[in-house]
Amino acid sequence: xxxxPAYPVGLRLAGRRVVVLGGGQVAQRRLPALIAAGADIVLxxxxxxxxxxxxxxAGEITxxxxxxxxxxxxDAWYALIATSDHDANTRASAEAERxxxxxxxxxxxxxxxxxxxxxxxxAGVTVAVLTTSARGRDPRHTAAIRDAVVxxxxxxxxxxxxxxxxxxxxxxxxxxxxxxxxxTVRGRRLLAEADVVIADRLGPRDxxxxxxxxxxVIDAAxxxxxxxxxxxAINNALLEHAKQxxxxxxxxxxxxxxxxxxxxEVQALAEAGVPCTVVPGISSSISVPGAAGIPxxxxxxxxxxxxxxxxxxxxxxxxxxxxxxxARLTGTLVVxxxxxxxGRIAETLVAHGKSPDxxxxxxxxxxxxxxxxxxxxxxxxxxxxxxQDVKPPAVIVIGEVVTVGPGI
Ligand SMILES: C[S@@+](CC[C@H](N)C(=O)[O-])C[C@H]1O[C@@H](n2cnc3c(N)ncnc32)[C@H](O)[C@@H]1O
Numbered sequence: 001x002x003x004x005p006a007y008p009v010g011l012r013l014a015g016r017r018v019v020v021l022g023g024g025q026v027a028q029r030r031l032p033a034l035i036a037a038g039a040d041i042v043l044x045x046x047x048x049x050x051x052x053x054x055x056x057x058a059g060e061i062t063x064x065x066x067x068x069x070x071x072x073x074x075d076a077w078y079a080l081i082a083t084s085d086h087d088a089n090t091r092a093s094a095e096a097e098r099x100x101x102x103x104x105x106x107x108x109x110x111x112x113x114x115x116x117x118x119x120x121x122x123a124g125v126t127v128a129v130l131t132t133s134a135r136g137r138d139p140r141h142t143a144a145i146r147d148a149v150v151x152x153x154x155x156x157x158x159x160x161x162x163x164x165x166x167x168x169x170x171x172x173x174x175x176x177x178x179x180x181x182x183x184t185v186r187g188r189r190l191l192a193e194a195d196v197v198i199a200d201r202l203g204p205r206d207x208x209x210x211x212x213x214x215x216x217v218i219d220a221a222x223x224x225x226x227x228x229x230x231x232x233a234i235n236n237a238l239l240e241h242a243k244q245x246x247x248x249x250x251x252x253x254x255x256x257x258x259x260x261x262x263x264x265e266v267q268a269l270a271e272a273g274v275p276c277t278v279v280p281g282i283s284s285s286i287s288v289p290g291a292a293g294i295p296x297x298x299x300x301x302x303x304x305x306x307x308x309x310x311x312x313x314x315x316x317x318x319x320x321x322x323x324x325x326x327a328r329l330t331g332t333l334v335v336x337x338x339x340x341x342x343g344r345i346a347e348t349l350v351a352h353g354k355s356p357d358x359x360x361x362x363x364x365x366x367x368x369x370x371x372x373x374x375x376x377x378x379x380x381x382x383x384x385x386x387x388q389d390v391k392p393p394a395v396i397v398i399g400e401v402v403t404v405g406p407g408i
Pocket of ligand 1: 283368
């Protein structure tokens with residue numbers, strides 16, 4: 001056949017018969033996409049891998065346990081020919097040709113009438129990469145191009161702004177604990193598409209440096225209002241920019257709903273009729289201990305973990321935390337915003353029955369280059385924090401899990 005380029009097309013296979021010959025590794029790799037496309041899949045093969053068998057058991061494909069026979073492709077729209085028997089594959093592709101069924105062949109790209117592109121997905125788009133001719137086929141190269149494009153779209157290094165679907169509004173994005181690699185793929189993409197970013201002090205601040213020059217970056221901590229007006233001022237800034245038709249990202253540390261006042265911002269936007277989407281983030285309450293080698297649960301040690309705010313002291317009338325009950329729990333206690341009050345917190349836990357020898361770890365600036373871990377016990381933690389000059393932001397872990405790891 002002359003070396004014409006393949007003609008790229010997207011097949012809409014929902015409800016249409018697709019015949020797969022051979023139940024080995026090739027079928028195992030290709031079947032999930034055919035299932036996702038809603039195809040009516042008939043697998044013809046005496047054997048199948050365990051994963052393919054599981055697809056048949058789950059009713060995702062119909063499996064006929066036998067060898068290929070002439071006539072199998074008669075009613076197919078599309079065929080994947082991938083048996084280990086070259087002669088059977090040749091007979092099957094001849095049948096496909098007779099019935100004008102497009103077919104892919106795992107053993108002979110030249111004899112195939114269709115090729116499977118290397119595919120990937122990002123934000124509602126399928127990226128499919130094909131080599132131009134059979135002679136130039138290099139599956140690793142096409143896969144590498146696919147990976148580069150999909151990764152670029154996901155992490156925002158390849159910016160392809162939406163034109164029709166891009167709606168102005170606010171995205172409340174949980175940025176994770178600080179390491180720029182620990183934001184979600186969706187968060188990173190929205191950041192890359194933003195016109196305005198309003199960022200907190202905590203979170204992946206390094207990502208802000210990568211934004212294109214036209215993006216307006218606003219430091220939430222520096223919005224000029226009185227201390228107690230800060231949240232209202234942030235809400236106003238979000239509304240003001242969104243109402244100008246801009247795409248606004250509110251970049252927050254960790255997860256927006258873990259001591260992040262995320263819902264207050266969602267409510268303010270809803271009241272003003274501004275569309276808002278919330279993107280979860282990796283909370284420091286779990287990831288920062290993990291980064292310092294502390295699991296919040298461990299088999300045989302802790303079957304629960306409780307995350308509390310320590311921003312007000314236990315005897316403060318504004319405190320909503322029942323420290324007496326927490327002292328009775330056997331699991332892990334994770335305290336955020338607790339560095340200033342840790343002395344009073346430790347005293348209260350001990351006063352309500354927790355052992356003064358209970359291990360405590362403070363992890364400061366977790367997941368960043370400045371991360372440090374300081375260990376103590378409930379009896380010594382107040383003095384240790386002073387002596388070691390532990391500063392916020394820090395996550396405090398109280399419980400036996402502190403000592404189970406090899407340490408980092
Ligand atoms: C206002 S809360 C926000 C929590 C955030 N929404 C989350 O899910 O991680 C701020 C507190 O989170 C903790 N924190 C956040 N990032 C941290 C980090 N990288 N290292 C240590 N503590 C961190 C500290 O206890 C800090 O005082």
